[in-house]
Amino acid sequence: xxxxxxxxxxxxxxxxxxxxxxxxxxxxxxxxxxxxxxxxxxxxxxxxxxxxxxxxxxxxxxxxxxxxxxxxxxxxxxxxxxxxxxxxxxxxxxxx
Numbered sequence: 001x002x003x004x005x006x007x008x009x010x011x012x013x014x015x016x017x018x019x020x021x022x023x024x025x026x027x028x029x030x031x032x033x034x035x036x037x038x039x040x041x042x043x044x045x046x047x048x049x050x051x052x053x054x055x056x057x058x059x060x061x062x063x064x065x066x067x068x069x070x071x072x073x074x075x076x077x078x079x080x081x082x083x084x085x086x087x088x089x090x091x092x093x094x095x096x
Contacts, residue, residue: 001026003033007040009055016056028063038066046073047082053089061095069095 004014018026029036039062043051054061061069072095073081084091 001029003030003037004055007037009052013052013055017059020056021059025059025063029059032063032065035065036062039064039069042066042069046078047086049086050089050092054092057089058092061092064095072096 001014001018004017005011009017040051043054048054064072081091081094084094
């Protein structure tokens with residue numbers, strides 16, 4: 001998960017990501033670094049401020065890639081979803 005530190009994620013958060021996610025999910029991230037980074041970039045671009053909580057609690061969302069995340073929000077009001085997620089990470093399910 002070194003690529004996360006290259007992205008600016010602290011070692012403390014990376015350790016929490018590793019401990020809160022399955023080995024299979026962590027390996028999938030290593031195999032799909034570009035997809036994970038594109039997802040992180042997209043979430044930041046739309047204004048998600050809970051990136052660390054997404055990493056720790058719903059890392060699987062990042063494995064979807066930017067294109068799939070865009071599709072999941074496309075039919076909804078993006079600003080409303082972003083506000084809800086920033087208020088409480090439980091609303092991340094809107095990206096499923």
